[in-house]
Amino acid sequence: MADLRGFLKELEKSNELIRVRNPVSIKFEAAAVLKKFDQGPAVLFEKIKEGATPVVANVCGTRERICKALNVRVEALHAKIIDASLHPVRPKVVKDGPVKEILEKPKLTKLPILTHYEKDAGPYITSAIVAANSPDGKCENVSIHRLLVLDDSHLAIRLVPRHLYQLHEMAKKRGKPLDVAIAISLHPAISLAATSSVPMGISEYAIANAFMHGELRLTRCEHVNAYAPTDAELVLEGRINPNREVLEGPMPDILGTYDITRKQPVIDLVGVMRRRNFIYQALLPAGQEHQLLMGLAREAKIWDAVRHVVPVVGGVSLTSGGCGWLHAIISIKKQSEGDGKNALMAAFAAHPSLKHAIVVDMDIDVFNMKDVEWAIATRFHGDEDLLVIRNVRGSSLDPSSDQERELTTKVGIDATRPLHKPAEKFKRARIPESQNVKEVLKKLDRKLVS
Numbered sequence: 001m002a003d004l005r006g007f008l009k010e011l012e013k014s015n016e017l018i019r020v021r022n023p024v025s026i027k028f029e030a031a032a033v034l035k036k037f038d039q040g041p042a043v044l045f046e047k048i049k050e051g052a053t054p055v056v057a058n059v060c061g062t063r064e065r066i067c068k069a070l071n072v073r074v075e076a077l078h079a080k081i082i083d084a085s086l087h088p089v090r091p092k093v094v095k096d097g098p099v100k101e102i103l104e105k106p107k108l109t110k111l112p113i114l115t116h117y118e119k120d121a122g123p124y125i126t127s128a129i130v131a132a133n134s135p136d137g138k139c140e141n142v143s144i145h146r147l148l149v150l151d152d153s154h155l156a157i158r159l160v161p162r163h164l165y166q167l168h169e170m171a172k173k174r175g176k177p178l179d180v181a182i183a184i185s186l187h188p189a190i191s192l193a194a195t196s197s198v199p200m201g202i203s204e205y206a207i208a209n210a211f212m213h214g215e216l217r218l219t220r221c222e223h224v225n226a227y228a229p230t231d232a233e234l235v236l237e238g239r240i241n242p243n244r245e246v247l248e249g250p251m252p253d254i255l256g257t258y259d260i261t262r263k264q265p266v267i268d269l270v271g272v273m274r275r276r277n278f279i280y281q282a283l284l285p286a287g288q289e290h291q292l293l294m295g296l297a298r299e300a301k302i303w304d305a306v307r308h309v310v311p312v313v314g315g316v317s318l319t320s321g322g323c324g325w326l327h328a329i330i331s332i333k334k335q336s337e338g339d340g341k342n343a344l345m346a347a348f349a350a351h352p353s354l355k356h357a358i359v360v361d362m363d364i365d366v367f368n369m370k371d372v373e374w375a376i377a378t379r380f381h382g383d384e385d386l387l388v389i390r391n392v393r394g395s396s397l398d399p400s401s402d403q404e405r406e407l408t409t410k411v412g413i414d415a416t417r418p419l420h421k422p423a424e425k426f427k428r429a430r431i432p433e434s435q436n437v438k439e440v441l442k443k444l445d446r447k448l449v450s
């Protein structure tokens with residue numbers, strides 16, 4: 001079944017789920033355990049000190065797990081993301097579903113919502129998708145937002161000036177609240193789809209449904225005019241208040257540094273729909289899972305943009321050290337001398353927050369930083385292969401940039417080999433492997449494993 005529970009069962013079978021049986025607190029303790037397992041297995045906290053609801057996190061913590069959820073090979077992930085964004089499939093709407101087993105009043109302090117870092121303003125919901133319809137009923141938007149718990153029935157929502165912000169502004173102009181469905185604990189395909197950068201007017205639910213081969217089912221909320229996946233574990237029904245804002249933050253964003261505190265809108269919760277024995281899903285801000293969910297759609301856009309300017313693109317990686325957001329490595333099959341720089345320009349255009357990008361040849365593994373550095377060491381010359389672009393728009397999160405005007409300097413490194421020199425000079429030396437040595441190595445391998 002395409003829901004979180006079904007996926008967790010799959011992970012358990014493949015040893016990718018670790019159960020934490022000792023009780024931990026939702027204040028810092030769960031986050032500290034998650035930090036330890038960053039880039040590792042999904043983590044299920046069976047006992048939470050503050051209540052009876054189990055918490056799962058790090059579900060999408062590796063690229064391989066996301067690919068498993070989407071039933072796609074790692075090399076084909078970007079193509080799958082682009083394909084879904086070009087061919088969205090409207091999900092079926094049904095009356096009922098597991099998420100409507102229990103209908104109750106909101107009581108946020110009863111939920112195991114994590115407080116992650118030392119200076120955080122309070123407990124934050126970080127894994128929820130927020131779905132809303134435009135006030136004119138013409139389109140739907142689904143996106144991920146951090147939500148700060150203010151009291152039992154109020155949340156502050158960080159609205160980056162993108163689609164949900166626009167819908168909120170439209171409602172505000174009419175003096176109306178904006179109805180939202182806040183869905184938590186979902187199949188990874190839905191979470192990933194919610195971060196895709198499709199134009200306004202295309203519902204990210206339809207992207208999720210394309211990922212899920214038409215299996216996604218939605219249901220209308222009980223109290224608000226918004227839709228939620230029927231297989232979600234928990235849905236908070238709310239309205240973004242047109243008249244109330246509060247200071248939101250401090251809270252670290254994807255870079256792991258504290259984002260600035262700003263006035264942000266408040267959501268008034270009016271109801272809760274949930275499964276009887278629901279699981280709450282958490283996500284460690286600035287962890288690998290955060291980087292992947294936020295970055296993969298951008299990686300796919302870079303891949304797509306670069307393949308339009310050079311004939312063959314190998315891999316694209318928004319690196320972990322670059323927080324899955326600011327640094328890209330791209331491998332290409334270079335055919336003319338300028339291909340590397342054209343690929344760099346395409347990458348910067350495809351992902352405006354991108355700050356540094358490195359282009360390498362196909363023999364370099366974009367996920368292996370030692371390999372990438374070797375390419376820079378043996379194929380790059382600063383006077384010819386460096387691209388510096390001043391005063392361009394960058395990430396608002398980067399503390400070293402002009403955060404008020406969102407201006408930054410972008411640097412591209414073309415570490416592809418120069419074509420005017422013999423290719424032989426740039427090849428890595430190989431050691432021939434005889435049949436005998438292959439067998440010897442196999443035996444040694446087994447010894448190392450046992």
Ligand code: MN
Pocket residue numbers: 141142143163198199200201202204
């Ligand atoms: Mn959107």
